[in-house]
Amino acid sequence: MSNDDAYDNSGHIPDAASYPPRWEAEALAFRHALGPRAVTNWSYGDNVRQVFDLFMPEDPPKGLMVFIHGGYWRRFEPGIWSAFAQGGLDAGWAVVMPGYTLAPEARISRITREIVQALSFMAETVPGPIRLSGHSAGGHLVARMLCGDAMLPAAVAARIEGCVPISPLGDLRPLIDTAMNADLGLTEREAAGESPTLLGRGLDVPVTVWVGGAERPAFVDQARGLAAAWGAPCEIVEGRHHFDVIDDLKDRDSALMRAILG
Structure with a gap:
């Protein structure tokens, strides 16, 4: 049986098509208001998508909060998500949002290596502790940074003090049986090796x-599965679906931001 419906978020969220343009408009206004404290499209590699956006607080930052966006490794770029840096900035942290080469141009294993490259570069830009967060495919990518084979430089790994994968895809094997795998190109071996x-x-x-309590059951199962495998707590937020589960990133006093920044 195909897993397309199980992993179809937008098909089960009312007015789903309105979210990306709303995020983009909010991001533009956010960057405009921040002025020179917003640095966009900073390159960390040779590919046009190997860039990151950096947002700095008014005072010297307490550390570096990383947010990696989702989109099933096939969509979006950092500039759509700028407004979600608000909570981190208000808490006194620098917030960085890396992009990455999208599928089908890049396989997921290559994207993982790009995020290692991005973290290594970004860590040189802002001193202090590092806190990782990411949503959906981005939740997968921040979790991958903690796996033993991720090959982060030891100096960077030593600065990571916490990680919050939001609605993560922890086990990629079910995605083999979806239409999107025409772009992802996942094999059984790569799916297992990137999970x-x-x-x-x-x-x-x-x-x-x-994870949101109103998300697709497959995503709730994915979150629970990763938490169980890693012996980590799993917070299921009642009433939140896959698109609004990240809204609390804008509020420094939210439970989500407390989990990310401690």
Whole structure:
């Protein structure tokens, strides 16, 4: 049986098509208001999508909060998500949002390596502790950074103090049986080799898995599976679906931001 419906978020969210343009408009206004404290399209590699956006607080930052966007590794770019840096900035942290080469141009295993490259570059830009967060495919990618085979430089890994995968895809094997795999090109071997749920946690840092209670059951199962495999808490937020589960990133006092920044 196909897993297309099980992983079809937009098909089960009212007015789903309105979200991306709304995010983009909010992002533009956010960057405009921030002025020179917003630095966009900073290159960390040779590909046009290997860029990141950096947002700085008014005072010297307490550290670096990383947010990696979702889109099933096939859609979006950092500039759509700028407004979700608000909570981190208000808490006194620098917030960085990396992009990555999208499928089908890049396989997921290559995207994982690009995020390692991005983190290594970004860590040189802002000193202090690093807190990882990511949504959906981005939740997968931040979890991958903690796996033993991620090959983060030791100096960067030592600065990571916490990770919150939001609505993560921890086990990629079900995606083989979806139409999107025409772009992802997942094989059984790569799916298993890129699944944090199967690989285990290599870095001993606090992890909290986050998911909306109104998400597709497959995503709730994915979150629970990753949390169980890693011995981490799983917070299921009642009433939140896959698109609005990240709204609390804008509020420094939210439970989500407390989980990310401690």
